[in-house]
Amino acid sequence: MLSYLHGFHAGNFADMHKHAALWLILEHLRKKKKPFCVIDTHAGSGWYDLGSEQAAKTGEWKDGYARAKDGANAPEMLQQFLNYVAAFDPVAKGRDYGVREGDDYQGPFYPGSPFIIRDMLRDEDELVLMELHPREHEMLHHRVKRDARIHLHKRDGYEGVVAMMPPAIRRGLVLMDPSYDVKQDYQKAAKAIREAWEKWPTATFILWYPILLDGFDDDLRKSFSAIKASGGVLCAELATDQGGAKGRMRGTGLLVINPPWQFDQQLGDIGNWLAKTCKLPGPANHQMRWLVPAA
Numbered sequence: 001m002l003s004y005l006h007g008f009h010a011g012n013f014a015d016m017h018k019h020a021a022l023w024l025i026l027e028h029l030r031k032k033k034k035p036f037c038v039i040d041t042h043a044g045s046g047w048y049d050l051g052s053e054q055a056a057k058t059g060e061w062k063d064g065y066a067r068a069k070d071g072a073n074a075p076e077m078l079q080q081f082l083n084y085v086a087a088f089d090p091v092a093k094g095r096d097y098g099v100r101e102g103d104d105y106q107g108p109f110y111p112g113s114p115f116i117i118r119d120m121l122r123d124e125d126e127l128v129l130m131e132l133h134p135r136e137h138e139m140l141h142h143r144v145k146r147d148a149r150i151h152l153h154k155r156d157g158y159e160g161v162v163a164m165m166p167p168a169i170r171r172g173l174v175l176m177d178p179s180y181d182v183k184q185d186y187q188k189a190a191k192a193i194r195e196a197w198e199k200w201p202t203a204t205f206i207l208w209y210p211i212l213l214d215g216f217d218d219d220l221r222k223s224f225s226a227i228k229a230s231g232g233v234l235c236a237e238l239a240t241d242q243g244g245a246k247g248r249m250r251g252t253g254l255l256v257i258n259p260p261w262q263f264d265q266q267l268g269d270i271g272n273w274l275a276k277t278c279k280l281p282g283p284a285n286h287q288m289r290w291l292v293p294a295a
């Protein structure tokens with residue numbers, strides 16, 4: 001069942017936390033000259049018009065990106081990301097970003113994970129994208145097809161990521177950002193990441209999950225505690241203990257296998273700042289713990 005469309009949620013507090021973590025890891029990968037490969041298993045449509053009817057319907061970005069953009073004294077790495085987002089303007093880029101003549105864009109715009117990654121690639125780096133939703137895939141295809149570094153597949157991200165392991169370029173990152181339309185997604189995500197990590201144990205893996213009143217995040221943390229990666233497994237959650245009924249998020253979580261050096265401190269500062277700055281259903285805080293310590 002594919003009922004989720006990220007356009008309703010782009011730029012919300014969960015995107016802020018997840019995309020800041022993604023930005024930190026990409027910055028780290030860019031430090032070395034050696035090429036890197038990123039596999040984004042649940043890609044979405046690439047970028048979002050925050051002035052669209054979809055975005056207006058939930059207004060979620062106003063509690064996330066809009067607040068972060070206007071917040072004072074953001075940690076340096078988050079500020080870099082926010083500056084990048086503020087300058088992100090697909091309409092100015094035109095065909096290269098898949099802008100269609102005649103489409104009515106309002107702006108401002110928010111980059112999804114495919115474009116955040118794309119904009120951090122160097123000539124020799126690669127990006128593999130998977131997206132199953134027919135319309136999201138078609139839109140993403142139109143937006144990335146001119147970039148030879150990007151390989152888009154209309155494929156199940158859980159099955160695809162394991163089948164692709166390990167990639168030819170041996171430094172890199174897997175981002176898994178499911179929509180959790182159905183509860184089986186939790187088990188599928190944990191199984192796919194475990195099998196992919198066994199075949200590519202040196203890579204960094206990020207799994208995103210929502211924190212709900214009656215969610216399955218406990219099961220995910222348990223599964224990840226059994227992944228004995230040499231770089232450890234970190235759990236980071238931005239959440240409140242209020243709200244969360246009827247499928248609404250009370251928080252957002254990330255499980256990160258083999259995070260880069262100092263990632264925990266950087267994400268800790270960013271998470272604490274987002275907890276003060278973004279609007280969650282109640283007073284929020286950011287918590288981090290190592291489920292598996294780095295060797």
Ligand SMILES: C[S@@+](CC[C@H](N)C(=O)[O-])C[C@H]1O[C@@H](n2cnc3c(N)ncnc32)[C@H](O)[C@@H]1O
Nearest residue numbers: 006042043044112113131132133156157177179
């Ligand atoms: C949360 S959104 C992705 C957002 C994106 N990663 C970002 O950060 O901008 C999840 C996407 O996964 C797609 N999807 C759902 N099930 C999938 C599957 N089994 N394989 C690949 N894509 C899937 C949905 O259509 C949706 O576009």
